[in-house]
Amino acid sequence: MNAPRVGSAPYLLNTPGGVLQGQPLAFSHRGFAPEGEENTLKAFHAAYDLGFRYLETDVHTSRDGVLVVFHDETLQRLTGATGNIADRSAAEIRELRVAGEPIPTFEELLLEFPLAHFNVDVKDEPSAQQLASIIERHGAHDRVLVASFLGRRRISAQRLLSRPVATSPGVLGVAAATMLGKLVRLPRRGLGAFAALQVPESHGRFPVVTKSFVRHAHEAGIQVHVWVVNDAPDMHRLLDLGVDGVMSDRADILAAVMRERGHWPQNSPGV
Structure with a gap:
């Protein structure tokens, strides 16, 4: 029998009483995006069809204040265009393509998958306000x-919300937790405020x-999610270690590992 997962945020469906209670999250x-169409509706549909309920993504804000789903600050790698995404209007961004696919807005993504949960990496300061x-x-x-x-950026978004959302700390918080977590129990206050x-x-x-x-993270009531893990042996090893979630570019491999361990799918009816 799986041990109950720690954490208390409603976002975490693997906590006691949640529909994924006792399971690690995928x-x-x-x-x-096996053909390079990362962060597109096509890529997220492919993951959802494999059984994923948790989708990780990134957001930037266009020149005219529209929150778009895109990882890089610059356009070159993914679209072949020049310049920064923040310098383009939403209308201009709609004309660009990533491996033949349009760049969605975050609102489109949220509405397209009403049963999905989104792990959102806020890439610039204006995006904190738009996301909130x-x-x-x-x-x-x-x-x-x-x-x-x-x-x-995370703090800016939190301050604009009428009620709390789940969060993960930035690089300084992670560094502090890493140093402390090797030696002692993490404090429930401060770091313990993160999901x-x-x-x-x-x-x-x-x-x-x-x-x-x-x-030590579990003793403080905090889950541990590991990114980015793309090989099955590494996924099994980390899950055996007791981590609460795994992020992967290879959704097909992670789905197979979770199925082998009896935790799949995570977007079946009622979940």
Whole structure:
């Protein structure tokens, strides 16, 4: 029998009383994009059709204040266009293509998948305000986890919301948790306010996710989600270590691992 998962945010459906109680969460990182169509509706439909309920994505804000789903600050890698995405209007962005697919707005994504939960990496300061506005407009507080490498963006979004959303700390919070979590129980206040620590397994040669790190995070009531894990043996090893979630570019491999472990699908009827 699986041990109950820690954490208390409604976003985390694997906590006691949740429909995924006792299961680790599977996150599709930017959707499933074997042909390079990351962060497009096609990629997210592919992940959802595989059984994913948790979809990780990134957001930027257009020049005229529309929140769009896109990872890079610049357009070159994904669209072949020049310049920054923030310098284009929403209408101009709609004309661009990622592997032949249009770039969606976050609002489109939220409405397209009413049963999905979104792990949102806020890439610039204006996006914090836009994300909060969309969450408020659609009452999506329990469907969104707000994350950012810069903690001030997450804080900006939180301050604009009428009720709390799940969050993960920025790079400084993760660094502090990593250092502390190897040695002692993490404090319930401060770090304990976060739903999850979303971390890489290692940073260079420095290991982040260890047995003691996971144990100390759980003692503080915080889940541990690991990104980005693309090989089945690594997924099994981390899940055996007790992590609460895995993010992967290889949604097909992660789905197979979860199915093998009896945790699939996570978007079946009623879930």
